[in-house]
Amino acid sequence: MLSQEVQEVLKVAIMEVQERRHEMLTVEHILYGMTATARGCLVLEGSGADVELLREQLEHFFQTEMESVRPANQPEIIQTPGVQRLLERALTHIRSAGRQSVDVGDILVSLMEEEGSYAVYYLRKQGVERLDVLTFISHGLEDGSGSRGVRENAGADEEGREADDPLARYTTDLTARAAAGGIDPLIGREAELDRAIEVLCRRRKNNPLFVGEPGVGKTALAEGLALRIHEGNVPPRFREARLFALDMGLVLAGTRYRGDFEQRLKKIMDALKALPQAILFIDELHTIVGAGATSGGSMDASNLLKPLLASGDLRCIGSTTHEEYRNHLEKDRALVRRFQRIDVREPGIEDCVTILEGLQKHYADFHQVRYGKPVLRAMVELSSRHVRERLLPDKAIDVMDEAGAAVRLRQAGEGGKRPVVTIRDVERIVARMAGIPQRSLSGGEKDRLRHLERDLNARVFGQEAAISLVTRAILRSRAGLGQAGRPAGAFLFYGPTGVGKTEVARALAQCLGVDFLRYDMSEYMEKHAVSRLIGAPPGYVGFDQGGLLTEAVRKSPHSVVLLDEMEKAHPDIFNVLLQVMDYGTLTDTTGRKTDFSHVVLIMTSNAGAFEMSANSLGFGAPRPVRTDAGQDEGGGSGGDAAARKARRALEQLFTPEFRNRLDALVPFAGLTQPMMLRIVDKFVKEIAQGLAERQVNLALSEEARQHLAEKGFDPRMGARPLRRLLRDELEDPLAQELLFGGLQKGGEAVLVLRDGTLRLDVGRQGTAASAAAPKSTDKTSAKATGKTANKAADKTAGRTAPRRAPAGRGKRKDGQDTSHERRTRG
Known part of the structure; x- marks a missing residue:
């Protein structure tokens, strides 16, 4: 592909052929086109040619040596074999160099190989050889031998002045900036600065190196030294010193060819040595390792600086981080020994x-x-x-x-x-x-914490003891009484399924106003699954991307992390969590530490659930029924025995060092019949809130409420059977009415119990309840819409339903079992 400049050269050459009515396009025409374009003149002058003299010689050649024999109307122009060879050589050259387009310099280099042409004769007559052209296009304006013509341009004067003062071009004078008031004062770093001045006063290897984490003030130390020099608050030998900050990016910019970088750096070093009290500051010192090195070569900026650093001819201040020092500088022992390390720590x-x-x-x-x-x-x-x-x-x-x-x-x-x-x-x-709520920093958090236990009990029923344990631990952490560096809380919830373990974690996140991060541990059953949490080890795909847990906590440092069903995870997961619960940090495979000190870590487990719900002794002993107060009835000490069995099951699953790092092992009790009434109200309220957007009011008779609580009660399965029952008995009929029935444009729906069957009555606002109320056999049955459902929940909060023997639940008077009989018609 020909560049735009080459196309201009060819265009001028073709126009010259047409105007002079020459028979063919020759090499001399192409050279003439170069003398008529800006880029061509630049290359010719840079190679040492006199463009005006060359143009006169070519015009004389056209007039005396070439005839005008081509008809004016002949459209096609024929190329000579020399022109074809010239273009082919130029294209071959750029392909071998890995470039995309042919430049004017490539055309001139290729032209110089046409030995028998007048074009080469005229160029050599002026002293231009092929090597001169190659030297110019390789080194450009910075080469002294090949730029004698170019430096006469006006734009090159400024280039020459900058090249004469490399310090002005590639460095920043920090002492001059301090004199102009552009540097802030350095406070609280007197010890480190005095140590740096002592090192600078050494006879040899007088080069301090500031090493510290990002943000602790390493660069500010160098700027503070420049400010001290300006103010005269330094030893007498430093009062005339000047501090220059090297910009490695400027030094590297534009160094396309071998030797350019070394030449620039050598000029900078010579200029610094010429100043008696010059000090060089290299921020991010590790960047000089490998800077300017060619592929396969060992000469880089660090190797160029080593002789000067060791002899004391150049005083240099460097700064870098601990990680970069370990990864780059520490490997080059010859470079490190020339610097005196000064650790810069985080201030208090x-x-x-x-x-x-x-x-x-x-x-x-x-x-x-x-x-x-x-x-x-x-x-x-x-x-x-x-x-x-x-x-x-x-x-x-x-x-x-x-x-x-x-x-x-x-x-x-x-x-x-x-x-x-x-x-x-x-x-x-x-x-x-x-990335945290503003109320978490101010007095708004006090109100949240003050009512935390009340709010959690309003969301999860019958788990007052468990919620109290969690709340007390959270309050201790927020008050600053917990161990420094540990998570805000680390809990293990255990108990039967469906009793609210996951719901407590979700409600806690909402009450605290933080993010909720949930991980299902059934996905981490294999040994290699640990890498999904903390990242893949080096050498594996994605090792530099971090882990799911570490990246999520890094984005949301204030959050509730739920590890659901921990007993299904691989034991290596437990070992990884030890440092989280003890020190509040987790190191991923890239070496980055993730802070967990503001995280509430909650793990749930169903381990011991069977023991908590099993009979205490024998095959026919009655199962203890727990009341709202948590006392056992009908089972004597069976509840305590079941709890001890559940604890033993946990001890077999989790190691002592794991359990010992938890803030609390929180047992969750099984559900009781009175709890079910409140759970019914909660679930119905959630459904009613969704219907309110479609202008539908949902009501529930007292008989239907009692029926749902009785039929959905399962001590082993918790509240999930009730959720499925509501889906079948209430949500499915509602879906039919909303899509195809009388609730398409809004209205009122009442769930009532008639002849042992739940039925959904629908109608306009106020009509469904009035039509359904006389048919109810319960005098207290009234509609519990979005408003009355809340009242019913409050009324039944402290009411205990009539106790039934477990064996008699779900039987009619004739003794026939109806617990699995479907009685719905809607």
Whole structure:
């Protein structure tokens, strides 16, 4: 493919052939086209040719050596074999070089191989050889020997001036920036800065290296040194020093050919050595390892710097992180020994408050706001507590900066005094940064915690003891009385199926206002399934993508994590969770630590459910029936014995070190008959709320309510049979009426019991209930629509239904068992 410049050259050459009525397109025409285009002139001048003289010689050749024999109306122009060879060589060259298009330089290089042509004769007469052309197109304007013609251009003057001062082109003078007021003061890092000055004063290997996590202030240390030099607060030998920050990106930019990078870096080093008190600062020092190296070559920036660093001719300050130091620098022992490592640690809360107090004037003047001292402390404490992925003081400074910007934008255009940044503004910013509800940071959380137990009991019935255990543990954690670094709570819920274990976890997330993350442990039964939670090991597909659990918690650090049916998971999962419950962290396969200190970890298990519901002794002993208060009736101490058996089943499944790290083993009791009435009201209320959007009111007679509670009661299966019963007896008839019957445009539906059969009566608002009420045999039967269903739930909350012997439930007077008999007609 020919480039746009080559097409322009060929176009000029063809026009010259047509105007002069030459018979063929020759190599000389192509050279003439190069003298008439900007890119062609650039290449010719860069190779050492005189373009004006070359054009005159070619015009004289056309007039004296070529005849005008071609008819003016002949459309086709024939190429000479020389032109064909020229184009073929150029195309072959770019294919071997892996390029896509032919440039003007490629055409000129190919043209120089046409030895017997006048074009090559004229070029060589001016001293231009093929090597000159290759040198120019390889090194361009930066090559001294091949750019004598180009440097006469106006645009090249600025290029030459920049090349004469490599420090101005590739570095930033930090001392000059400090003199201009562009550097913030350094606060609380006097020890590290004094240590760096001591290293710089050494005779040999006077190169400090700041190593620390991102955000602790490594770059600020170098800027603080520049500010000290400007203020004169340094030893006398450093008062004339200048600190330059190297921009490795600028050094690498445009270095297409071998030797360009080395040449630039050598010029920078020579310029630094020429200054008596020059100090070079390389941020992210690990980037020099391998920088500028060609494939298969060992010469890179680090190897170019090593001789100067060891001799003391160049004083260099570097900075890098612990991870990059381990992965890149530590492997090059020859480079590391030339630096003196200085660890930069994260400052404490008080030190960070002092740092913000020193910086607040600069941010207050920039945003035109005011910061109070309590607000600065709130910035540090809230960011330290909730923004766990980053370190102080960086995250606290970001909070101060963003809070000032938000307040200024909110009150833009208002005159008078500067607006004041409040603690509520800080809470709003931290909540956005950490991805948590704002109420979790302020007084709104106190109200949630105060009514947490009440709200959970309103969602899940009959599990007061279990909810009390969970609530007390959550309150201890929120009060700061728990062990530092551990999760906000770690619980194991165990008990029969369908009694509300999963529902308590879901309700807890809603009451706390956090995300709910659920994982079904039946998907993690194999040994290799652990990698799905924490990520695949190195060498496997997707090892750098993290795990499902770690990535989810990293995105939602404040959440309730439910590991459902833990007994089905592989035992290796239990071992992985040990560090989560003990230290509140989980390390994935990429080495990143995920913080679980704000996570409520809940695991559910059906282990021991059979023992909790089994007969206490023998084959015919009565099963204990639990009341709302949790006492056993009719079974003596059978409930305690069943609980002990359930605990033993858990001990066989979970290891002692796993159980010992839990905040509580929370037993869930089986459902009782009085609980079923409240559960019926809850399920019917949920259905009624869905119908309200379609202008349908749902009512429930007292007889139907009692019937649903009795028929849906199954101590072994919990509340799920009731849910299926409501689906068959209520939701299926409702679906028919909503789609094809009398509720298509709204109305009222009442579920009543007639002759032992549930029936759904539908009609207009108020008519269905009045038509159904006289047929009910219960004097207290009344419709329980979306409003009355709630009242019925409150009325029956403390009422105990008549107790029935387990063996007699579901039988008629004649003794025939009707527990599995379907009695619906709708």
